[in-house]
Amino acid sequence: MSHIHSHPPEDMLLGYTSGKLQDGFNMVLGCHINMCPTCRESLHLHQEIGGEMICTQTPTGMNTSAQATLDMLRKECEPSPKVIASPSNHNPSGIPFPLSSHLGEKIEKLKWQKLAPGLKQHVLDLPGQALARLIWIGKGVSVPSHGHNGDELTLVLSGGYYDGEQSFTKGDLQWADHASPHQPIAMDDGPCLTLAVTDAPIVFQNILPKLLQPFFKI
Numbered sequence: 327m328s329h330i331h332s333h334p335p336e337d338m339l340l341g342y343t344s345g346k347l348q349d350g351f352n353m354v355l356g357c358h359i360n361m362c363p364t365c366r367e368s369l370h371l372h373q374e375i376g377g378e379m380i381c382t383q384t385p386t387g388m389n390t391s392a393q394a395t396l397d398m399l400r401k402e403c404e405p406s407p408k409v410i411a412s413p414s415n416h417n418p419s420g421i422p423f424p425l426s427s428h429l430g431e432k433i434e435k436l437k438w439q440k441l442a443p444g445l446k447q448h449v450l451d452l453p454g455q456a457l458a459r460l461i462w463i464g465k466g467v468s469v470p471s472h473g474h475n476g477d478e479l480t481l482v483l484s485g486g487y488y489d490g491e492q493s494f495t496k497g498d499l500q501w502a503d504h505a506s507p508h509q510p511i512a513m514d515d516g517p518c519l520t521l522a523v524t525d526a527p528i529v530f531q532n533i534l535p536k537l538l539q540p541f542f543k544i
């Protein structure tokens with residue numbers, strides 16, 4: 327049984343299924359789904375429902391190319407072996423496949439940018455406005471208190487952290503929007519590695535991180 331208790335909201339999962347998310351959010355969602363049997367099951371269900379609609383409904387007023395695409399998709403509705411989407415396929419380092427295949431090398435060999443004592447980041451090279459980064463937090467270290475201008479999605483890759491009365495461990499996904507200023511603190515039993523994505527600059531409460539913000543793209 328999975329120990330993961332924090333999942334993406336349903337509409338975000340639907341956005342992932344329909345390919346409507348920005349690349350950074352896709353990366354984080356893809357990694358969570360890779361680690362989470364519950365969300366893999368939901369994804370399956372979405373894909374089956376989407377496929378069923380294509381196979382059985384006939385929309386009116388379609389142009390020729392849309393009709394041709396629908397015909398092609400319907401051909402694919404003919405019985406075929408069931409495709410299992412996103413099987414759990416962590417590589418030996420424990421990093422989910424969408425991330426490990428993007429990085430191309432081991433986490434330890436990446437170039438890390440030090441943000442503060444016990445806190446460092448590696449920004450992923452992905453297209454689009456959303457910024458995805460790996461964040462390493464030393465054991466017991468606090469991330470500076472901050473709010474958001476947009477959405478922030480954080481996936482725990484290893485270790486864990488507290489945020490107020492909540493706790494997040496490996497595989498958990500935390501969604502924070504502009505209404506929720508917060509201050510994650512890594513658990514005391516070891517460092518915490520997260521993959522986080524934001525679609526707008528975050529809002530620091532203290533002056534020092536505010537001053538450093540432009541240098542670190544945060």
Ligand SMILES: [Zn+2]
Pocket residue numbers: 330332333334358359362363364365366
């Ligand atoms: Zn999940």
